[in-house]
Amino acid sequence: MLKNYLKIAWRNLLRNKSFSVLNIVGLSIGLAVTALILIWINFEVGVDQFHEKKDRIYEVYNEYPIDGEIWTWNSTPKIMGPTIKKDYPEVEGVSRYNYDDTFLFSVDEKRIKSTGTIVDPDFLNMFSFPLIEGNIKTVLEDVNSVVITETFAKKLFGDQPAVGKVVKIDNTDSFKVTGILKDLPNNTGFNFEFLMPWAYLKQKGWNDENWGNNSIATYVLLKGGTDYKAFSEKIKALRKTYDKDSPDMVTFLYPWSRYWLYSEFENGKEIGGRIDLIRLFGIIAAIILIIACINFMNLSTARSEKRAKEVGIRKVIGAEKGSLVGQFLGESILISFIAAVLALLIVLVALPPFKTLVGKPLSLDVMNFWFWLTACGVILFTGMLAGSYPALYLSGFKPSAVLKGTFKKMKSPVTPRKVLVILQFSAAIILITASIIVTQQMKKVQDRQSGYSKNNLIYTMMEGDMEKNYTLIKEELLTTGIAESVTKTNSPITATWSNTWGFEWKGKSEDNMTLVHRFIVDDAITKTMGLELIAGRDFDLKAYPTDSTAAIVNESMVALMNIKEPIGQTIKDNGIEWRIVGVVKDFIMNSPFQKVEPMVIEGAQAWFNVIHIKFNKEAATAKSLAMTEAVFRKYNAEYPFNYEFVDQVYAKKFDSEKRTGKLVSLFTLLTIFISCLGLFGLASYMAENRIKEIGIRKVLGASVQSITKLLSKDFLKLVMIAIVLAVPISWYLMSKWLEEFAYRINISWWTFALAGIFALMIALLTVSYQAIKAAIANPVKSLRTE
Amino acid sequence: MLLQLNNIFKWVNSGGQRIFLLKDINLQVEEGEFISIMGPSGSGKSTLLNVIGMLDTFDEGTYDFLHESVHSLKEKHRANLYKEYIGFVFQSYHLLDDLTVKENLEMPLLYKKFKGSERKAIVADMLDRFNIVGKKDLFPTQLSGGQQQLVGVARALIANPKLILADEPTGNLNSQQSEEIMELFKKLNEEDGVTIIQVTHSEQNAAYGSRIINLLDGRKVEI
Numbered sequence A: 001m002l003k004n005y006l007k008i009a010w011r012n013l014l015r016n017k018s019f020s021v022l023n024i025v026g027l028s029i030g031l032a033v034t035a036l037i038l039i040w041i042n043f044e045v046g047v048d049q050f051h052e053k054k055d056r057i058y059e060v061y062n063e064y065p066i067d068g069e070i071w072t073w074n075s076t077p078k079i080m081g082p083t084i085k086k087d088y089p090e091v092e093g094v095s096r097y098n099y100d101d102t103f104l105f106s107v108d109e110k111r112i113k114s115t116g117t118i119v120d121p122d123f124l125n126m127f128s129f130p131l132i133e134g135n136i137k138t139v140l141e142d143v144n145s146v147v148i149t150e151t152f153a154k155k156l157f158g159d160q161p162a163v164g165k166v167v168k169i170d171n172t173d174s175f176k177v178t179g180i181l182k183d184l185p186n187n188t189g190f191n192f193e194f195l196m197p198w199a200y201l202k203q204k205g206w207n208d209e210n211w212g213n214n215s216i217a218t219y220v221l222l223k224g225g226t227d228y229k230a231f232s233e234k235i236k237a238l239r240k241t242y243d244k245d246s247p248d249m250v251t252f253l254y255p256w257s258r259y260w261l262y263s264e265f266e267n268g269k270e271i272g273g274r275i276d277l278i279r280l281f282g283i284i285a286a287i288i289l290i291i292a293c294i295n296f297m298n299l300s301t302a303r304s305e306k307r308a309k310e311v312g313i314r315k316v317i318g319a320e321k322g323s324l325v326g327q328f329l330g331e332s333i334l335i336s337f338i339a340a341v342l343a344l345l346i347v348l349v350a351l352p353p354f355k356t357l358v359g360k361p362l363s364l365d366v367m368n369f370w371f372w373l374t375a376c377g378v379i380l381f382t383g384m385l386a387g388s389y390p391a392l393y394l395s396g397f398k399p400s401a402v403l404k405g406t407f408k409k410m411k412s413p414v415t416p417r418k419v420l421v422i423l424q425f426s427a428a429i430i431l432i433t434a435s436i437i438v439t440q441q442m443k444k445v446q447d448r449q450s451g452y453s454k455n456n457l458i459y460t461m462m463e464g465d466m467e468k469n470y471t472l473i474k475e476e477l478l479t480t481g482i483a484e485s486v487t488k489t490n491s492p493i494t495a496t497w498s499n500t501w502g503f504e505w506k507g508k509s510e511d512n513m514t515l516v517h518r519f520i521v522d523d524a525i526t527k528t529m530g531l532e533l534i535a536g537r538d539f540d541l542k543a544y545p546t547d548s549t550a551a552i553v554n555e556s557m558v559a560l561m562n563i564k565e566p567i568g569q570t571i572k573d574n575g576i577e578w579r580i581v582g583v584v585k586d587f588i589m590n591s592p593f594q595k596v597e598p599m600v601i602e603g604a605q606a607w608f609n610v611i612h613i614k615f616n617k618e619a620a621t622a623k624s625l626a627m628t629e630a631v632f633r634k635y636n637a638e639y640p641f642n643y644e645f646v647d648q649v650y651a652k653k654f655d656s657e658k659r660t661g662k663l664v665s666l667f668t669l670l671t672i673f674i675s676c677l678g679l680f681g682l683a684s685y686m687a688e689n690r691i692k693e694i695g696i697r698k699v700l701g702a703s704v705q706s707i708t709k710l711l712s713k714d715f716l717k718l719v720m721i722a723i724v725l726a727v728p729i730s731w732y733l734m735s736k737w738l739e740e741f742a743y744r745i746n747i748s749w750w751t752f753a754l755a756g757i758f759a760l761m762i763a764l765l766t767v768s769y770q771a772i773k774a775a776i777a778n779p780v781k782s783l784r785t786e
Numbered sequence B: 001m002l003l004q005l006n007n008i009f010k011w012v013n014s015g016g017q018r019i020f021l022l023k024d025i026n027l028q029v030e031e032g033e034f035i036s037i038m039g040p041s042g043s044g045k046s047t048l049l050n051v052i053g054m055l056d057t058f059d060e061g062t063y064d065f066l067h068e069s070v071h072s073l074k075e076k077h078r079a080n081l082y083k084e085y086i087g088f089v090f091q092s093y094h095l096l097d098d099l100t101v102k103e104n105l106e107m108p109l110l111y112k113k114f115k116g117s118e119r120k121a122i123v124a125d126m127l128d129r130f131n132i133v134g135k136k137d138l139f140p141t142q143l144s145g146g147q148q149q150l151v152g153v154a155r156a157l158i159a160n161p162k163l164i165l166a167d168e169p170t171g172n173l174n175s176q177q178s179e180e181i182m183e184l185f186k187k188l189n190e191e192d193g194v195t196i197i198q199v200t201h202s203e204q205n206a207a208y209g210s211r212i213i214n215l216l217d218g219r220k221v222e223i
């Protein structure tokens, strides 16, 4: 029986080639897109889920009300970890994590910069990063021990055994390699090539026991069987005992296995995170798959008029309803199987570019049992979903009616087929408006004035002897004419690294806890960055040596201070009275999607991490770079010269939104394409079904135009209804999306008009091809064949 | 007795009016009979045949088939009864276009869940009997009308039914072809004892039967 079904199904596929191609292509694209998105979702959901003890690992978070809103963040004082370990017997292990540190490693003549971190010895016990060599208990015991990854070991020592060898770090301290880590897997949020013990940080004098300095992450491993709720209650008031400045700050443990997907907080509640984007694209994947299945149902039922006779005969020669349902389901499962094979090919081809597009190291594991199980599940599911309606519809025909020829296709105003077309086009229109709005929003933000001049501006991190030789370096860059201006700062111009609500000024109210950013620079800041001064003057240490305690503020800061004459006023910070000498227009250091926050630019009386160099605009950039490198070689010989172009770094701020935009556009195109495939198929069946009517009308003198109109009208009506349905939904959804951005466009009516017209045009093009074809056909021919 | 219809009424409602397709039909058929149904176009011949063949329902009256009351049987049971004992032959053959002659013959056996080896034997036997072995791998569209109807009859017979219902089996055939089919029916009836009920417009064909039933406006009439 099965063989017979397959045979019939196969012959049917071949006989109706265009139908089969439409169906299979549409379905395979739908399946491929769904598969790609599932691969991506699978990756995101699996990040850092391989740690054996993940369910007992927690990250220490703080909670504090500021301005009536609860703020939640995860940086902790360095003393937090040891305190927790000492005070709570439920704790099995604690590791601090000093975020990313970049050091220069040297072995003989080799110099390699590498990023890693400093942790407590418990780290390797808590997280499942296995050692290939070395004893997990002792590798991080000694102050000058370092554990490196396999790849990094290869880079440093080639094929020589690395354990026991000595490396020099930052040209000062010698470290012994005590262990080799297996390379980190793709699916972890951690990123380090080496681990060093916390003892080293202490030795260098970088440790502190200041409860006010929240700057590192702290991970806690609870003993098995610990009651998390009860423990949370216990640890809540930890700071009451130790932190004199903010005893009311709440300490809590966040289940670390949730950090990748969630860990965004609003007013003390977890509100999501990466999961939002994943959900969005999950929904899109489902929509595309459903649309593809809808096509399948539509085309199959449309064709059912042709197959009605077959059903009748089969019933007459003894087929039961069940076996007919089985036959038609079998056919659709066969189609979805073929589509799945095609989809697999598409996925294999499309995965590399898709990887780049989403920026994730995705891979398809074809040897995986689950992959095949899912694949079979998807084939069966789509086959059943797409085939169920036609199967039930077809198998329900009454043989006497069908064979007598009195069988009539449904003519009610609301057929399921129409509903399906409407749904399809609603989804397409929602996606079209989403693409337009995302693009508009991107353009608006990209066009936004950053408030400083990014051209010919580079920065480099302060390393090695740069700090010591800064004056010489600057002198040489300026006198040789390479640079127009040089400024050292605490952070690059593309991000603020420091903020506080601790600034004090005359007239500041007690409860004002607005966060103010702190940017620290030595000299000539407006000249180097091309900031726009609206009052006062730039820093100029030569002319005004007291500028080391001067400040420049931005407009938002003036607004916050609420004063008319800012120049000459003072602001207190870190025990220094900063005298305001200038006011600059707001400029964007952080997210261009958000509003510019108040900022104080402090003078040279502080610390520096970055050097900004504004090249002479007359000279070619390549030449300036080469000359700059020579200068740095001279004064900082041990370190390779690394730099960033500010305009490139600024452009990266759009990466994530650009990516979302591209993905939405891509999925929109695919949705439209699949919908049109379906519409095309439907239109061709409609034309075929009405071929006799068209012939008669033509014989009676109807024009090609009027017949095309007659045939297209019904479909266009459906698209109109889809527009009416889609507009409010997409208005709502896109307003929600835009709410995330402080700097955003207003949704205008023409967006929807445009999307609607676009959808109509596409539908018209698709349908009218068939309609015109039917209308210009020779009526004599069509009447004769009837 | 093979089947018995008592006071069968069938109607459709159209625009608030009840239109009768069959009116008070009483009919008794013995095993081994060869009956012809005649009457003008639209008189309800096909409708009656479909009712007998259980392809169509009726609205009033009783119908017994081999001592089972068809009117009170469940759909499933009725289908079984029908599958077991009845074969259909149509004016327009109604072969499955996607299947070859051999596969068309095999289909009813598949639905009756015959074993593969049995199916082969029966189909081979039938091809032989109807002299169409040479055509077994052709598709219906590759056959002439007479040949198609031959296959249609063979298919109706293949599962060894007690009753063959034929709705104008020769309507699309020329006189020589129809004679062939009628001879075949006669042979089946006489040699194999198959009961046959045929609808026909031709007096000549009707003469092959042992009894004629005349219909007019859904009513049995005597002439």
Ligand SMILES: Nc1ncnc2c1ncn2[C@@H]1O[C@H](COP(=O)(O)OP(=O)(O)OP(=O)(O)O)[C@@H](O)[C@H]1O
Binding pocket: A406, B012, B021, B039, B040, B041, B042, B043, B044, B045, B046, B047, B048
């Ligand atoms: N579903 C229906 N609705 C309304 N009328 C119907 C329906 N089915 C059949 N009829 C009518 O019932 C009558 C009998 O139809 P039937 O097909 O049995 O005629 P027939 O005797 O076989 O005619 P012919 O010799 O032309 O095949 C016809 O007048 C037909 O119009």
Ligand SMILES: [Mg+2]
Binding pocket: B045, B046, B047, B167
């Ligand atoms: Mg008839």
